[in-house]
Amino acid sequence: MKRFDVLTPVGVIAGIFLIAAAIAWNSGTDGFAFFFHVPSLLIVLGGVMAALTVTFPVTELKRIVTVMLQAFKHQPADMKEIVSLFIKLSEIARREGLLSLERELEQIRDPFMKKGVYLAIDGVESDTIVDILQAEIQSLEERHKRNRRMLEKAGDYAPAWGMLGTLIGLVLMLQELNDPAAIGPNMAIALLTTFYGVLLANLVFNPIASKLAQKTENEIFVKQAIIDGVIGVHHGQNPRVLEEQLSVYLSQNDRIIPQVKEANTDAKA
Numbered sequence: 001m002k003r004f005d006v007l008t009p010v011g012v013i014a015g016i017f018l019i020a021a022a023i024a025w026n027s028g029t030d031g032f033a034f035f036f037h038v039p040s041l042l043i044v045l046g047g048v049m050a051a052l053t054v055t056f057p058v059t060e061l062k063r064i065v066t067v068m069l070q071a072f073k074h075q076p077a078d079m080k081e082i083v084s085l086f087i088k089l090s091e092i093a094r095r096e097g098l099l100s101l102e103r104e105l106e107q108i109r110d111p112f113m114k115k116g117v118y119l120a121i122d123g124v125e126s127d128t129i130v131d132i133l134q135a136e137i138q139s140l141e142e143r144h145k146r147n148r149r150m151l152e153k154a155g156d157y158a159p160a161w162g163m164l165g166t167l168i169g170l171v172l173m174l175q176e177l178n179d180p181a182a183i184g185p186n187m188a189i190a191l192l193t194t195f196y197g198v199l200l201a202n203l204v205f206n207p208i209a210s211k212l213a214q215k216t217e218n219e220i221f222v223k224q225a226i227i228d229g230v231i232g233v234h235h236g237q238n239p240r241v242l243e244e245q246l247s248v249y250l251s252q253n254d255r256i257i258p259q260v261k262e263a264n265t266d267a268k269a
Contacts, residue, residue, distance in 0.1 A: 005074035008211060015203045040165055040192040044200065047161030048154050055153055060146065067147040070215070071208045077222040082113070083246045086229035089117065090239040098123075098234070112136065112223055116230035126234050133227050137220055144216040148209050155205035162197020166190050225249040 023031045052061060085108070092100055101121050108114040112133070119129045169190025176182045225246060232242040 003074045003076070005072050008071050008208070011207065012203060019199070034188060035192065035195070037189055037192045040169075040189065041196055043165035043168070043193050044158060044161050044196040047164065048157045048200075051157040051161070052150060052154060056150055060150065063147060064150050067150065067212070068208055071211045077218070079222070079225065079250050082110075082222070082225060082229065083243065083250065085113075086233060086246060087239045087243050089229075089233050090237060090242050093233050094236055094239070101233070110226070113226045113230070116226060117233070120230055120234040126231050129230060129234065130227060133223070133230070137223050140223075141216060141220060144212065148212050148216075151205050151209035151212070155201040155209060158197040158201040158205060159194070160197070162194040165193025165197070169193065221249070 020032070023035060027034075052064070089101055089104060092104065098121050101117055105114055105117060105121075108117060115136075116129060116133055119132065124132075169186065169192075173183060173186035173190055176186065228249075229242070229246055232245060237245070
């Protein structure tokens with residue numbers, strides 16, 4: 001079940017807060033008004049959207065909001081639970097045969113794991129099972145990569161459009177050189193587009209793209225463990241051997257605790 005990933009909005013809000021605090025430190029709350037300029041914001045956001053429209057087809061662009069929202073969702077995978085479930089399936093398969101696992105399918109919530117176990121029950125060759133599941137992982141990775149590229153490109157385009165807006169502002173400012181008093185304010189406004197571009201690229205687009213890449217890596221890591229578990233059950237491996245094989249996917253703390261307990265038991269003996 002997906003949960004709300006609180007760290008993503010906290011990071012964005014923290015970044016905005018730090019910038020706001022720096023502005024207030026130097027010029028008080030009145031300084032906030034100088035950093036809000038609608039035309040500059042329109043140049044950056046409009047330019048990014050225009051560039052993305054040229055780069056990607058409409059079918060992919062329609063998903064950009066949905067893709068960004070994925071960074072605000074978290075679906076943790078309990079590797080200890082996965083390992084325990086495979087040990088249980090291995091014990092049942094060795095005792096009663098692979099066909100007996102059919103009644104256990106309802107307890108498997110992960111669709112990828114359920115598919116792998118079903119293929120094993122159905123008598124599919126191990127190599128074929130691996131090929132099918134690996135193909136699904138590759139498809140997932142490619143699909144996520146395409147979605148992520150929209151945000152990565154937005155992160156590339158935003159500073160460029162910010163610089164373009166600054167050049168526009170400088171050209172307009174140079175037309176008023178006969179009024180020295182207007183140069184300072186006009187220069188400040190001209191630089192705001194660069195500010196918006198850099199801010200959006202480095203606080204929104206690029207961080208969210210990196211977050212999605214990390215989520216994909218974690219998902220693939222779990223699926224690789226599932227493949228090893230399915231093949232172990234399919235081959236009728238000893239549950240203890242399978243446990244050792246799958247323990248490499250557990251965190252170091254999860255693996256150390258049983259060893260410490262065993263060492264303490266030996267010491268007492």
